[in-house]
Amino acid sequence: MNYKKLHESAFVLDSHCDSPLKLYDGIDMSKKNEQGHFDFIRMKEGGVDASFFAIYTSNKIEPDAATRKALQLIARTYDAVEQNEDKVGVALSVEDALELKEKGLGAIFLGMENGLPIQKDLSLLRLFYDMGIRYMTLTHAGNNEICDSCATKEKKWNGLSPFGKKVVKEMNRLGMIIDVSHISDDSFYDVLKYSKKPVVATHSCCRAIADLPRNMTDQMIKDLAAKGGVISVTRDLAGLMSPYGICVNSISPGGFDKGELPQSFVEDYAAETPLGRMGRIGEDIKGPALLLASSAGDYITGHNLVVDGGFSIWK
Ligand SMILES: [Zn+2]
Numbered sequence: 065m066n067y068k069k070l071h072e073s074a075f076v077l078d079s080h081c082d083s084p085l086k087l088y089d090g091i092d093m094s095k096k097n098e099q100g101h102f103d104f105i106r107m108k109e110g111g112v113d114a115s116f117f118a119i120y121t122s123n124k125i126e127p128d129a130a131t132r133k134a135l136q137l138i139a140r141t142y143d144a145v146e147q148n149e150d151k152v153g154v155a156l157s158v159e160d161a162l163e164l165k166e167k168g169l170g171a172i173f174l175g176m177e178n179g180l181p182i183q184k185d186l187s188l189l190r191l192f193y194d195m196g197i198r199y200m201t202l203t204h205a206g207n208n209e210i211c212d213s214c215a216t217k218e219k220k221w222n223g224l225s226p227f228g229k230k231v232v233k234e235m236n237r238l239g240m241i242i243d244v245s246h247i248s249d250d251s252f253y254d255v256l257k258y259s260k261k262p263v264v265a266t267h268s269c270c271r272a273i274a275d276l277p278r279n280m281t282d283q284m285i286k287d288l289a290a291k292g293g294v295i296s297v298t299r300d301l302a303g304l305m306s307p308y309g310i311c312v313n314s315i316s317p318g319g320f321d322k323g324e325l326p327q328s329f330v331e332d333y334a335a336e337t338p339l340g341r342m343g344r345i346g347e348d349i350k351g352p353a354l355l356l357a358s359s360a361g362d363y364i365t366g367h368n369l370v371v372d373g374g375f376s377i378w379k
Contacts (some may be wrong), residue, residue: 075165078115079296080175080245080267085120087140088168094148104151107170114161114171116266117141119197120178123206123213127183134181138174138195145172156196175199175243175266179210184227186234199241202228202251211251214277223254232258244268244288247290249279252284262292270298 083093083102091097096105108117119137121130145154154173155161174196180203182188189294192200202208205215210228212219224232232255235242244252255263265288271279280288283296354368 070181075113078112080118081115082118082120082139083116085219087144093144104148104170105107105350114173117177117178118175121180122207123180123204125177126330127180130180131183134176140173154196157351177201179231186230189234193238193240200244201243201245202247204246205313210315212248213246214248219248221248224244229258236261241376256287256291264293265295309327
C-alpha cells in the first residue's frame with residue numbers, strides 16, 4: 065500500500081494533540097520549531113487537516129485551579145489561532161473543518177482532557193461547550209467526581225459516579241463527544257451503557273499487544289465499534305501498542321523531551337505507563353499508524369490518526 069498517497073487523499077484528523085501545554089510556555093506556532101512535533105507550519109506540511117488541541121489538567125490539582133488552567137489553555141489556543149489566521153481557524157463542527165480545508169486552512173478543534181475543570185457542576189460543562197470544547201476525556205490518571213481512571217489501584221466508583229451518569233447525559237444533549245481514553249474498564253462499559261451517542265477513544269492502544277490497563281482489550285474495541293465509536297491509536301504513545309511495551313521518550317505534548325515536561329504530567333503518565341519502558345519513535349516502534357505518519361516526512365503532528373470515517377460519529 066502507498067501510505068503517502070493514502071495519507072494525502074484522506075481527511076487526516078489528529079484527535080489528541082497536547083501542544084496547548086507548549087502554548088503555556090509561550091511557544092510560537094507560526095514558526096517551524098526545533099522542539100516539539102507540532103506547529104502550524106508542520107501541520108500543513110504533514111498533511112494534517114484538523115487537530116484536536118487537548119485542554120489538559122491533572123487530577124493532582126484543586127478543582128478551582130483546574131478550571132482556571134483550562135480557561136487559560138483555551139484562551140491561549142484562541143490567541144494562537146487568531147494570530148495565524150492565514151494558516152488555521154477554530155472549528156466547532158464537521159462543517160467548519162471541511163470549510164477550512166476548502167480554504168487551505170488547518171482546523172483547530174478543542175477537546176478537554178479530564179473533567180475536573182467542570183467541578184461537579186453541569187452548568188460549567190455547558191459553558192465549556194460554549195467556549196468550543198467538543199470532546200471531553202472523562203478523567204485522566206486519577207479517579208475524579210465523574211468516574212474511575214485506568215491508572216488507579218483503588219477505584220472510587222467502580223465505573224461512572226451518579227454525577228458521571230448525569231455528565232454523560234448532558235454531553236449527549238449538548239453534542240459533546242465522550243472520550244473514553246484514560247478511564248477504567250468499568251467506567252468504559254458504564255459509558256457504553258449510558259451514552260445514547262457513539263463515543264471515541266481519542267488516544268488509546270491495544271492491550272493484546274501491550275498489556276497495560278491504559279490500553280483496550282480487543283473485546284472493548286469491538287464493543288466500542290458496535291456502538292458506532294472509533295479508537296484512534298497513538299503514535300507518540302506508540303509504546304502502548306508496541307510488542308516491546310515501550311514508550312517514546314518524547315511522550316505526547318507536542319514532542320517534549322522528558323525534562324521539559326510539566327512534573328504533574330510526568331507523574332500522571334508514570335502512573336499509567338512505567339517510564340522505564342521508553343523507546344524512540346522510528347527506532348523501537350514501528351507499525352501501520354507510524355508508517356502512515358512517517359510517510360509524510362517527519363512533519364506529521366499527530367500521534368492519533370482518524371482517517372475520514374471517524375468524523376461520521378458526530379452526525
Ligand atoms: Zn492522554
